[in-house]
Each structure stands twice: as C-alpha cells, then as structure tokens.
Amino acid sequence: MSGTSEARQGGGRDRDTAGRARNARPRDGLGRPLPYGADGVERQPEGVVRGPEETVAEAQTLLEAGKPFHAHEVFEDAWKSGPEDERALWRGLAQLAVGLTHAARGNTTGGARLLRRGAGAVEEWASETGRGRPYGMDLAELSAWARELAGVVEREGKAISATGRAPRLRGRVD
Known part of the structure; x- marks a missing residue:
C-alpha cells in the first residue's frame, strides 16, 4: 500500500497519509474487498520499482499462490515505471493476470476477453520488437x-481455480 498507513476519515472515504483516496478494506486472495475488520491477505504494495527479473520472479510466485490480482499489480508497477519501449509488454502481462483474476472470480466473459486481449498485446509486442523471450519468458x-x-x-461458464490455471512465465517445467 505504498508504505502509507490508511484510515477512514470521519466516516468518509478511506485516505492515505497524503490525503489520496485509498480503499483500506481488507481483500481476499483474488483482490475482492472484504468487510472492514475481516481477515484478508496482505496487499501488494503499489508503486514499487523492480528490475525486470525481479518483476517476473515476484509475479510468478504470486500466480502460483493463486493471487493473480496481486501479480497484476506487480506487472502494473513495471508498466508504469519501466522503459517506454517495454510498457506494452508489461501492460499485456498485467492484462493476462487480471484476465485470470476475472475468470477465477466467475466473470467468464470479462476473463476470456482480457485473456485474449493480453495474449494479443504480448504477441504484438514480440512481433514489433523481435523479442519472443524477454527475461526468459516464452511469449508464444x-x-x-x-x-x-x-x-x-467460455465453455465451462463458471469460476476456475486461479492456482490450478496459473501460467509458467518462463515456460514449462518438465
């Protein structure tokens, strides 16, 4: 949470210490808000600048833990802080993670749409740059x-397991 403490301000909106609106409600592993006071999972800090290798490793750990929403946040940080020529790559990877999030939440239409949009984005980036395996990731x-x-x-029309469907960012492990 950007290293800031968050609080409800006089019954109004949650705000961070800088006064920006920030929802302080706890979240579940798929990023859904829970009631105040409920036990949630630790939130992914926002705005963290990581190197590409660290980004891929941290996102993989989160995906394997069934936390694609959190992996999306890691990719979003890379997209916002990384070099301009890589932003489309990280944005596409964030779309893949949020597509998995929606599919795991049971939003099959949105999940399938975002999975396809993310696939198209990383394919387009690989095609434009000639880099099909950036940072060891197999984009194809x-x-x-x-x-x-x-x-x-789309065929099953119901929520899927985020853990059981997590991708291997750096390819299959045999």
Missing part, C-alpha cells in the same frame, strides 16, 4: 496458454 507459450484458457472459461 504465454499467448497460447491465455487463448486456451479463454476457451475453457
């Missing part, structure tokens, strides 16, 4: 994973 395999999962989500 990630795109295939996303498109396949989008089809499964």
Whole structure:
C-alpha cells in the first residue's frame, strides 16, 4: 500500500497519509474487498520499482499462490515505471493476470476477453520488437496458454481455480 498507513476519515472515504483516496478494506486472495475488520491477505504494495527479473520472479510466485490480482499489480508497477519501449509488454502481462483474476472470480466473459486481449498485446509486442523471450519468458507459450484458457472459461461458464490455471512465465517445467 505504498508504505502509507490508511484510515477512514470521519466516516468518509478511506485516505492515505497524503490525503489520496485509498480503499483500506481488507481483500481476499483474488483482490475482492472484504468487510472492514475481516481477515484478508496482505496487499501488494503499489508503486514499487523492480528490475525486470525481479518483476517476473515476484509475479510468478504470486500466480502460483493463486493471487493473480496481486501479480497484476506487480506487472502494473513495471508498466508504469519501466522503459517506454517495454510498457506494452508489461501492460499485456498485467492484462493476462487480471484476465485470470476475472475468470477465477466467475466473470467468464470479462476473463476470456482480457485473456485474449493480453495474449494479443504480448504477441504484438514480440512481433514489433523481435523479442519472443524477454527475461526468459516464452511469449508464444504465454499467448497460447491465455487463448486456451479463454476457451475453457467460455465453455465451462463458471469460476476456475486461479492456482490450478496459473501460467509458467518462463515456460514449462518438465
């Protein structure tokens, strides 16, 4: 949470110490808000500048833990703080993670749409840059994973397990 403490201000909106609106409600592993006072999972800090290798490693750990919403936040930080020529890559990866989030929450239409949009974005970035394996990630395999999962989500029409469907960012482990 950006290293700031958050509080409800006089029954109004939650605000951080700088006065910016920030929802302080606890969240579940898929980023859904829980009632105040409920036990939630630790939130992913926002605005953290990481190197690309650290971004990929942290996002993979979160994906494997069934926290694609949190992985999306890690990718979003990279997209906002990284070099201009890589922003489309990180944005596409964030779309893949949030697509998995929606599919796990049961939003099959939005989940499938975001999975396909993210797949298209990383494919386009790889095509434009000629880089199909940036930071060890196999973008062709990630795109295939996303498109396949989008089809499964649409066919099944129900929430899926985020943990059981997490991608391997750096390819399959045999």
